[in-house]
Amino acid sequence: MDTEIEIKFLVSLDITDALPELLQSYQILKHDRRHLANTYYDTADLALRRMDAGLRIRSKNGELEQTIKLAGSQVGGLHQRPEYNAALSSNQPDLSLFPAGIWPSGVDPESLQQALQPLFCTDFMRRRWLLAFEGTEIELALDEGHVQAGERQEPIRELELELVKGDASRLFELAEHLVRSGGLRLGTVSKAQRGYRLAGLSPMPRLHVLEPLALQPPDSCEQVMMALLHQGLRHWQHHEDGWMSTPGIDWLVQLREGASLVHQTLLMFGELVSHRVNSGWIDDLLWLQQQLSWLDRAQMLAHLTADKGHYLRRLDCQKALLAELAEQQAQLPDEQQLRELFHGPRYGRLLLRLTHWLYRQDWRAGLEPNQGTLLAAPVVGLARELLEDSWRTLRQSTLGEPVLGGEQYIQQKGKLRRNLMVGLCFSGLFPEEERLVFRMPWLDILRGIEDLDMLSPLEDVRERLTADDREELDDWLERKRGFLLEALEQSRGQALQLDPYWR
Numbered sequence: 001m002d003t004e005i006e007i008k009f010l011v012s013l014d015i016t017d018a019l020p021e022l023l024q025s026y027q028i029l030k031h032d033r034r035h036l037a038n039t040y041y042d043t044a045d046l047a048l049r050r051m052d053a054g055l056r057i058r059s060k061n062g063e064l065e066q067t068i069k070l071a072g073s074q075v076g077g078l079h080q081r082p083e084y085n086a087a088l089s090s091n092q093p094d095l096s097l098f099p100a101g102i103w104p105s106g107v108d109p110e111s112l113q114q115a116l117q118p119l120f121c122t123d124f125m126r127r128r129w130l131l132a133f134e135g136t137e138i139e140l141a142l143d144e145g146h147v148q149a150g151e152r153q154e155p156i157r158e159l160e161l162e163l164v165k166g167d168a169s170r171l172f173e174l175a176e177h178l179v180r181s182g183g184l185r186l187g188t189v190s191k192a193q194r195g196y197r198l199a200g201l202s203p204m205p206r207l208h209v210l211e212p213l214a215l216q217p218p219d220s221c222e223q224v225m226m227a228l229l230h231q232g233l234r235h236w237q238h239h240e241d242g243w244m245s246t247p248g249i250d251w252l253v254q255l256r257e258g259a260s261l262v263h264q265t266l267l268m269f270g271e272l273v274s275h276r277v278n279s280g281w282i283d284d285l286l287w288l289q290q291q292l293s294w295l296d297r298a299q300m301l302a303h304l305t306a307d308k309g310h311y312l313r314r315l316d317c318q319k320a321l322l323a324e325l326a327e328q329q330a331q332l333p334d335e336q337q338l339r340e341l342f343h344g345p346r347y348g349r350l351l352l353r354l355t356h357w358l359y360r361q362d363w364r365a366g367l368e369p370n371q372g373t374l375l376a377a378p379v380v381g382l383a384r385e386l387l388e389d390s391w392r393t394l395r396q397s398t399l400g401e402p403v404l405g406g407e408q409y410i411q412q413k414g415k416l417r418r419n420l421m422v423g424l425c426f427s428g429l430f431p432e433e434e435r436l437v438f439r440m441p442w443l444d445i446l447r448g449i450e451d452l453d454m455l456s457p458l459e460d461v462r463e464r465l466t467a468d469d470r471e472e473l474d475d476w477l478e479r480k481r482g483f484l485l486e487a488l489e490q491s492r493g494q495a496l497q498l499d500p501y502w503r
Contacts, residue, residue: 004069005080006162007175007352008190012343013183015159016127016142022178023129029137030130036060036143038122040195041093043115049202051104054192055116057093064088068098069192076186076233076355078171120149120195124156131174136166138174147191149199156191159184172356179348182340185244186351188237205242207250210235210257212427217380224379225269228425229358232261237351240342247335249298256292259285262354264421268386272374273363281353284346291341294332300454301329315476317469324461383426387502390422399492406481409488410453416446426502434501441495448488455480 015022037059042048048055052071057064066088072081086097093116095109103109124145131138139162146153159178163171178184196202213227236258243251263285304311305325312318333341341347357363367375374382394400397415398408420442427435455477462470 003080004072004083004162005078005168005171006160007078007171008187009159009161009175009178009184009348010187011142011157011159011184012339015181015183018181019129019140019142022181023131023140026131026133026174028129029132031128033125033127034060036122036124036126036145038191039091039118040120040122040192041116042119042201043112044117045115046196046201047107047112047115049196051107054190055093056192057088057091059091064091066093066097068102070102074188075230075358076188076237076351078355078359079190119201120147120199122147122156122191122195130164133170133174134167136170137164138162138166138171139164140174147195147198149195152198154194154198158187158191169356169360172352172359176349176352179352180345182345182348183343184348185343186237186348186355189241205238205245207239207242207254209254210261210424212424215379215426215428217378217429219379220376221269221272221379221382222375224426225265225272225363225375226358228265229262232258232265233354233358234258235261243338244342247338249295249302252292252338253295253299256289256295259288259292260417260421261425263289264418265425268382268422268425272371272382274366274371281350281357284350284353287346288350296450296453297328297457298332299450300457301325301332303454304457305329315472317465317472320465320469321458321461321473324464325457328457328460379426380429383429384502386422387426387500390419391500394419395496400496404485404489404492406452406485409449409485410456413446413449413453416442416449420446430501438498438501441491441498444491445488445495448484448491452481452484452488 038056041055041057048068054069055066057066064087065085067083067085069081069083072079074080084098084102086094088094088097093113095113095116098109100109103112122145124143127142129140131140139160141160141162143156143158143160145156147156148154161171161175161178193202197204210231213224213231215224215227236255239251239254239258243255266282266285305322309318309322309325312321315321364372394415397412398404399412399416401408420439423435423439458473458477462473465473
């Protein structure tokens with residue numbers, strides 16, 4: 001058995017000519033080019049897929065080899081999976097050539113063998129470099145071709161860095177060196193996964209919101225910190241992949257939620273970990289959130305203009321407003337700019353450094369004894385402390401004042417989001433019914449603030465309307481704002497009277 005450790009990039013530019021210069025500081029032990037044709041197999045009911053296993057037969061240089069990759073782990077763009085290989089004499093899989101002990105309990109490989117059928121193929125040209133650097137060997141492979149299922153086909157353009165032997169940190173160093181030129185995006189989806197999707201045997205990415213983790217009070221602070229960081233990164237990259245397939249604002253909003261969870265987790269556990277947490281990638285994390293700061297405005301404009309401006313249907317000046325709002329939408333980043341962002345050097349560096357930090361568990365480097373003790377302690381104590389501190393901060397903010405106006409509410413939107421994120425992180429530690437009773441009014445308040453803020457783009461265009469249209473809009477805005485403020489004040493009064501569930 002081999003354990004495959006690799007970093008995968010999806011390539012948006014032709015980097016073939018640039019690679020020799022990029023690799024000149026490495027010793028090139030071997031450089032070749034080969035055509036690889038692969039057929040992937042599974043049963044009709046996807047028994048291998050359910051085991052998170054992938055079976056293929058590869059043809060290279062006239063020789064046949066079957067490979068099965070078993071369930072492994074993935075952090076960011078780093079993939080680790082055990083794999084078994086066996087030479088074949090015919091173009092048919094033979095599961096008996098693999099060790100009998102690899103199969104999960106209850107799986108009969110002979111029955112599995114009888115049910116196997118080809119599902120899809122990949123066909124690509126691989127340019128390969130075997131590199132050596134300070135005792136570490138890395139195979140770099142540039143794959144260009146396609147994946148095909150029936151009549152459907154998708155292009156393959158990937159760059160893979162696989163650790164042959166030595167220090168995995170060198171893998172990250174090479175990866176970071178390569179992303180500086182741009183055009184690379186960390187890949188989380190394998191060729192096999194793409195094939196299953198193309199064949200209609202695996203669902204395309206779907207939007208989903210962050211959900212509470214299943215936590216237990218005895219779980220240590222370190223366990224929960226790691227779980228939250230991995231959850232945030234998975235959520236982030238899942239929605240990045242979704243946006244790349246079908247661009248839309250909702251994917252980006254959830255991508256930002258994943259990045260926000262990573263950031264919030266670092267803030268909450270920052271005093272418990274080594275000061276190496278203050279790595280350069282933290283600045284890049286803040287930079288990314290700034291790059292996506294326009295999303296709130298984009299959501300507002302999308303809602304206001306949806307269904308040909310249905311939200312504004314009662315206004316005679318609807319047509320003039322839609323024209324002005326369309327101009328605002330045209331100023332937002334377009335699809336090409338976002339693709340450049342996701343394939344850009346700084347974005348790639350951020351994900352690589354975060355992945356490396358998680359892989360090496362860098363927060364443990366140079367820990368003080370008291371920090372190690374705190375990390376090992378049950379998380380429930382820290383959770384109560386953080387929830388209480390967040391609640392105190394919220395009550396002492398403008399949201400705790402007797403009466404609020406519209407602008408005051410809008411200014412508190414970010415603070416309320418962060419407060420609710422802290423609650424989400426530790427939700428699994430407390431009874432669901434009590435937690436929901438406390439959180440639901442505050443979630444309603446956040447939605448109310450977002451509805452209030454949605455009127456802002458209309459305020460911004462009023463000066464460009466005729467006097468009559470401006471008067472009509474002002475009256476409409478006043479009524480809307482009054483209704484929303486009344487509902488917000490009522491919800492806030494009730495929410496401030498609730499007993500916190502964590503006490």
